[in-house]
Amino acid sequence: MLDLLVTNATLPDGRTHMAVAVQDGRIVEVAECLQAPAAETLDAGGLLLSPPFVDVHFHMDATLTYGMPRVNASGTLLEGIALWGELKPSLTADAIIERALTYCDWAVAQGLLAIRSHVDTSDPRLLAVEALLEVKKRVAPYIDLQLVAFPQDGVLRTPGGAASLQRALDMGVDVVGGIPHFERTMAEGAASVKLLCEIAAERGLPVDMHCDESDDPHSRHIETLAFETQRLGLQGRVTGSHLTSMHSMDNYYASKLIALMAEAQVHVASNPCVNITLQGRFDTYPKRRGMTRVPELMAAGLTVAFGQDDMLDPWYSLGCADMLDVASMGLHVAHMTSQSAMRQCFEAITTNPARILQLEGYGIAKSCHADFVLLQARDPVEALRLKATRLKVFKRGKLLAQTPARTAALNLPGRPDKTSLMVGR
Template sequence: MLDLIIRNARRAGGSETLVDIGCQNGMIIAIEPNLVAEAQEEYDAGGHLVSAPFVDSHFHMDATLTYGRPRVNQSGTLLEGIALWSEVKPTLDAADIKERAHKLCRWSAANGTLAIRSHVDICDPSLLAVDALLEVVDEVKPYIDLQLVAFPQDGFYRDPQAEELLIRALDKGVHVVGGIPHFERSMQDGSASVTALCKLAADRGLRVDMHCDESDDPLSRHVEMLAQETVRFGLQGRVAGSHLTSMHSMDNYYVSKLIPLMAEADLQVIANPLINITLQGRHDTYPKRRGMTRVKELMAAGLNVACGHDCVMDPWYSLGSHDMLEVASMGLHVGQMTGQDEMRQMFRSVTVNGAQALGLEKYGLDVGCHADLVVLQAKDEIEALRLKPARLRVYRKGKLLASTPEQHTTVYWGVEENKIDFKFT
């Protein structure tokens, strides 16, 4: 007898044929129509979409849910957000960081997001947030895969203690090397930080995820150096450039050179649509730049492009519920990716592409993958993007983690009662 069978599932990325998904010992062991088997738990998906869990490739767990401390970001700019965060940091304690992180993780589970890569600010001599979030990593492990990036928010060279603190954070067990080259005092320092951080990662056998060129300045070109150093240190496929918003403002000739360099390095690209379009272009009058990196062109060139939520109710962003379908939906709108294949690509940007960027093992909807599954009240990926529907079931290693009743609205139309679910057939 199996532990779980989800019957009559429409499999994300698969054909229209309904299948049954059999799970045992936390793994998917069978996917086929009309599976002849019994299970301790059977759930009839009723033709609804079943997906591997959502993946948030870029987040800031230490800052989440601090909106309004000590005040809100009135200008809406990245730099005011950084200044506000500098004021918030001295007021934090471990209990507060952990309480907010656990609350956010429960929101994530409710939305079917079971993997998160979070940057943690290491520019604090006590490494308070590092220690607190490393505890959270272990505490949420039964429910969510949480990766931490050692992030020198105040600049790897700009902050005189950052190099020592970043190494200490890695020694404590932080998983990924981070950076922010465009925030250094000069382009030269930014390039030097890329080299130093990539070498550090190569020496330790770690991945890299760098806030890179999060700027409206088309001359912010640190991603070129990131691609070069990725190849030089043999880190292909293990390095992510996050944000890359300056690419939105670069001239097309330079980009025609840059994208092949990025592809040669197998650079992972992480866009953050909600935050990129909120923070960028703030100095423009009209026309206003959108700010999001060239997602469509990067995907067309064969690069793995994932998307992150980045922020939820913090000094940089005053909204959000950590719903990755909202992220993908915003990305397809801003990137003008409304073709059928393009919309499915955007669904992948918050699922399989994110898993690839994070290096997750045994992720997916195939036999031999972890039985981490999300049942959505939609018939396919495009309908899920349109409706951002209820997550009817969320399973972690084959065990029920979250559930929501099917959502309908009754409209009283004269003498008729109409049940509305917003489906398009």
């Protein structure tokens, strides 16, 4: 007997009337109209059964600190970094852990079951590193949490920055990070990219580096990252995050750069909600959008994913762990409103980030982990339009969270008595 059988499901690739059979935490069969005895049967009612959402880029050590010690008045990246620097001396491990666990509760409720979080290594106490390593252990039964050693104040700019980052890796942090555009000079930024990639190559670790998170069209750190990726044989293991300077580059140079990135098999993490909030702050009109060239990067064959980046912290005052909200912002800003492009945006919060995080057993296919979300929508585009309710969230075939269907009662003459905002329902 099966542990769980989900019937009458629609899958993101468009297949309908599909059944998903689960045994011992794995999917053992995906077939049309499959019938089999099961301890539990769930009729999906034709709704969308998706693999769980994945956040490729987040800062869990800072989440839920909005207004501490004060609000970011200018709304700029630099003031956010300054505020975080003011807050760090008063942080405690217990407070970081509690805020992060609260965020993870929200994530599970929203069907977000895998997160790559950057953790600040600039504080020699490595308080945040210790805290998030503890969080990683606690949430392991329900969230795949990857940690990136992130020298927020610059690995070269900070006294002992490289040593602190190496200690964080020794403690068990998974990925090498960096922030070259925050070093004192462009040359120091390039040197930091070289150093950090060499550390990753020596340790056999992936790289995920904040690159060119500015409006400066002459920022060139992603170019250096692509070069170092090839020099050190790191193809497929390196992610360039943000890349917002690409929105200001001239088209000739951008076309050359995208080709170099594709050659180096560099992945891309774009953060639509935060990128368009922090960038363009020094513009009058017209104001730049502040997001990297997502459709062009996808068209060149790069793996591009969307991240939440921040939530209720010194950089961003909104958010609720909703990756559909992130993807919706991305498709609007990038003008990705065709049916195929909107589906690409759905993939940017599911299959694409799963590929970047190298998640084992991800997807809805035979032998994959039985991790999936039943959405109150009939396809990925409708899910994006509605920010669809996560009706049920499963991990290894076990129900983690459920939310009642969204239905509004109506009292209108001659009209139906309720609506779900779904076309035809």
